[in-house]
Amino acid sequence: MKLRTLGILLAGSLVAATAAMAIPVTPDPARDSSTNTLHAGWSHTSRSNGDVADSWWAVRDRCAPDYLGERLLCDALGVLARAASRTFESKMSADVGLPLPGGWGLMTANNSPFIRSAHVETPLDLAAVLGFYRAALGQRGWTENDGAVVEADRAVIAFATSDGPASLRLTRQDGKTIADLSLRKPPVATAGFLPKPEQGRLMLGNRTDGAAIVTINERTINLAARAGENLANSDSTAGELPDGQKLDLSPGKYKVTLKVDGSAAQSREFEVAANETWGLLVGQDGAPLPMRLY
Template sequence: MKGRTLGILLAGSLVAATAALAMPVTPDPARDGSTDTIQAGWSHTSRSNGDVADIWWALRDRCSPDYLGERLLCDGLRMLARAASRTFESKMSADVGLPLPAGWGLITANNSPFIRSAHVELPLDLKTVLGFYRAALTKNGWTENAGAAVEGDRAAIAFTTSDGPASLRLTRRDGRTIADLSLHKSRVATAGFLPKPEQGRLMLGNRTDDAAVVTVNERTIKLAARAGEKLANSDDTAGELPDSQKLDLSPGKYKVTLTMDGSEARSREFEVAANETWGLLVEHGVLLPVRLY
């Protein structure tokens, strides 16, 4: 009889626990945010002439629970992601040689024969991000040049370093601060990376197994699966891209939209500066901006 009673109590407890885990929860922006899981990747290219190019990227995904059980799972993922984030930030900062602030939502970094660059998007205010970089870069031995332009939603600062000229550009957009940090090496690229004089260049690639459509303002570019996936590997590879995947644009802001089968179209604003070359790579349903030159 006691065994039967214990079994009934145990079964009842399991039913109650299962029911509790299935209880709907009210969304909590402070708890259920875009800092829960991390998608990351790295590519390394080594050529016979000794050139080496490394590309890193990382993207935080949102964990949005509807039920208590999902929230508990999200909490566990969040703890793991925070630990992984600290390891990733430390390693990438050391490998690229550029400081990386915590709390990022998207990162790309490039260390090539031409440039060391990092593109970072953060849900922090511009003043906080600017303070971080000024302190970290000074600690790294960089000297800030005179003439820094700091406004309410923008900042542009040039630096002198022992490795070459460098620059930091911050912009505030859609509740995020976007930081573009670059150190220019002495090596000059061939026509594969070079934009037309006083223009900026966008180069489009698709690193997925699905077709994609990218629209830049009113211009539509169709990308087959894996089309241009290695454009960031070298200027020779970039030069082999069809003209449709290389856009020379006047400096300014452009609306860029990515559409893939079965996914909702995703749009963002992208700023192109004169004499800069960027790769926009389709990966995990988003466009990853990588500074190439």
């Protein structure tokens, strides 16, 4: 849709919304839960040795209007946001080279000298997300290895590709399917990224202008504004993080709670496997932004 057409649509909706602002509407979760606002960011790092690293993140807000005018505004903004998200998805997918299922509410992606990875959270059920990835990755020539684990609320599949070993991990949590897709590249990171043997590493950063509090299994870490916000840029940058922002964890699931000044706390379960390295960035309004780094 052309920008001029989008502008006309938005202007018309604003006029109609003014007249209808005081008319209450019956809540409609199926309709009003559609995403309407896109918050996105991108980081690019180029080093003297030719290494390049790109990281992406995006979060969609949801609209739950109480009045007809608000619903009209949500609909108009939704059209603009969906157009922007398609542009964002196209650019991100081309640069990172990994597919994205539709309807996602949160995504991060990383393309570094060590890994290509994408973390996606979508309301689609696990079976639908699994079917999407199997079809999309098969079209890319990825071959599924033996030993796949597929259950009602979890799936773990390893792939062989022409570029190296890859893996897909799906989990169902709080009405969402969380998908982690990664392809490991041959170069080995320095100690900045590497976890201890048979453990996973979780590194913490804060992308907001306010102080943040991160609690992991009752362990609390205080992060100043913008502390560690560039941890995904390179392994040397990650290595400069204070020890308190680098956690070596036994493989398993961990309860993580994020709280930013002025925002409500957000909690979720986070999984880390042996020999994996993750960054967990505090995003806008305290949204957790997990990103596979190694």
